[in-house]
Amino acid sequence: MIELAFDKQLGTLGLQVRVCLPARGVTAIYGPSGSGKTSLINAVAGLLRPDSGVIRVQDRLFFDATRGIDVPVERRGIGYVFQDARLFPHLSVAGNLRYGLKRHRDGPAPVGFDSVVAVLGIEPLLQRRPHTLSGGERQRVALGRALLRQPRLLLMDEPLAALDAPRKAELLPYIERLCHEFTLPVLYVSHSVDEIVRLAQQIVIVEGGRSIDSGELTEVMSRPAHARLLGRFESGVVLACVVAQHDDRYQLSTLRFADGELRVPRVDLPPGSPVRARVRSRDVALALAPSPALSIGNQLHGQLVSLADVHGPYLETTVALGTTQVRALITQESRDRLGLQPGREVWVMVKSVAVDAVGGQGSEAGR
Numbered sequence: 016m017i018e019l020a021f022d023k024q025l026g027t028l029g030l031q032v033r034v035c036l037p038a039r040g041v042t043a044i045y046g047p048s049g050s051g052k053t054s055l056i057n058a059v060a061g062l063l064r065p066d067s068g069v070i071r072v073q074d075r076l077f078f079d080a081t082r083g084i085d086v087p088v089e090r091r092g093i094g095y096v097f098q099d100a101r102l103f104p105h106l107s108v109a110g111n112l113r114y115g116l117k118r119h120r121d122g123p124a125p126v127g128f129d130s131v132v133a134v135l136g137i138e139p140l141l142q143r144r145p146h147t148l149s150g151g152e153r154q155r156v157a158l159g160r161a162l163l164r165q166p167r168l169l170l171m172d173e174p175l176a177a178l179d180a181p182r183k184a185e186l187l188p189y190i191e192r193l194c195h196e197f198t199l200p201v202l203y204v205s206h207s208v209d210e211i212v213r214l215a216q217q218i219v220i221v222e223g224g225r226s227i228d229s230g231e232l233t234e235v236m237s238r239p240a241h242a243r244l245l246g247r248f249e250s251g252v253v254l255a256c257v258v259a260q261h262d263d264r265y266q267l268s269t270l271r272f273a274d275g276e277l278r279v280p281r282v283d284l285p286p287g288s289p290v291r292a293r294v295r296s297r298d299v300a301l302a303l304a305p306s307p308a309l310s311i312g313n314q315l316h317g318q319l320v321s322l323a324d325v326h327g328p329y330l331e332t333t334v335a336l337g338t339t340q341v342r343a344l345i346t347q348e349s350r351d352r353l354g355l356q357p358g359r360e361v362w363v364m365v366k367s368v369a370v371d372a373v374g375g376q377g378s379e380a381g382r
């Protein structure tokens with residue numbers, strides 16, 4: 016387990032972290048700008064000293080204020096990848112990677128030089144100097160260097176933030192692959208919901224310095240309480256699904272979740288593969304009856320649970336499809352016109368779904 020229970024006063028912001036996470040897979044640290052995400056992982060790294068509390072990663076106690084324990088940064092065995100790659104300009108790529116290796120204590124290294132080079136596709140870059148690399152290539156080298164230090168925990172602070180959209184798209188599959196291949200726990204700071212849904216299994220939500228929620232990603236992300244933080248364009252639910260079958264004629268795939276099925280553009284994974292389907296509230300409409308006259312194929316029967324104000328003309332509604340809940344963004348005018356109130360039977364019209372493989376590659380949307 017990773018136990019983070021500490022406080023730190025940062026100017027006017029009171030950082031107050033209380034989370035217990037499994038020491039495996041990727042945990043996203045999500046929250047608005049200035050909420051304290053970087054400060055949280057800096058405390059784990061040993062770069063920021065809490066005023067009180069405890070920081071423990073598996074059997075290693077890094078910090079305990081009452082017992083006067085504060086393990087120095089270099090002895091925590093943590094890899095850190097920043098927004099900018101921070102490579103040594105005078106060393107080649109190979110030299111930068113070996114710098115990490117050199118600092119590893121004796122004994123067989125679980126993460127080998129060749130496997131890191133292969134997973135991150137660095138081979139053709141080995142003799143180059145950092146200033147000749149693109150931003151995405153530099154970040155791949157920074158990731159490799161961090162991994163070769165054989166960390167027990169990897170921290171990443173918005174590693175894609177400084178890149179333009181094509182470079183982001185280029186780097187993301189490498190991050191996915193390394194999280195999959197090297198089984199060390201990762202804390203991944205980001206305020207991009209797309210990145211988080213694609214990479215993380217767990218999430219910690221930080222707001223105003225406080226860890227307000229944490230847990231399994233599909234569960235936490237789908238909670239209506241977080242709709243405000245996610246914003247009107249990102250709010251929605253994440254459904255754990257499996258690929259049920261493919262329809263070659265129409266190039267569609269059927270995804271099965273606990274209470275139904277969704278048809279989406281073909282997902283290149285074999286039947287039985289686990290995937291995540293992100294259904295944004297703004298991509299869902301409500302109707303009082305199913306309609307074969309509509310182009311939308313995903314029409315699911317459910318019961319309206321609640322209607323919550325968002326802002327302006329909008330309401331976010333929650334609909335139960337058995338045990339699964341989805342949400343739809345509608346206008347107040349639609350609510351009154353359709354006479355919608357809790358308990359009412361409705362049909363959920365899903366216009367678009369973003370699909371991400373669990374620990375694999377993602378594919379986007381469909382109608």
Ligand SMILES: Nc1ncnc2c1ncn2[C@@H]1O[C@H](COP(=O)(O)OP(=O)(O)OP(=O)(O)O)[C@@H](O)[C@H]1O
Pocket residue numbers: 025026027028046047048049050051052053054055206
């Ligand atoms: N040493 C410090 N002294 C005073 N205030 C600080 C200190 N370190 C951070 N802060 C403040 O604490 C707040 C949280 O900063 P932090 O960088 O952790 O947030 P963040 O969620 O990572 O933000 P962003 O997403 O913009 O990077 C900010 O308002 C920052 O100015």
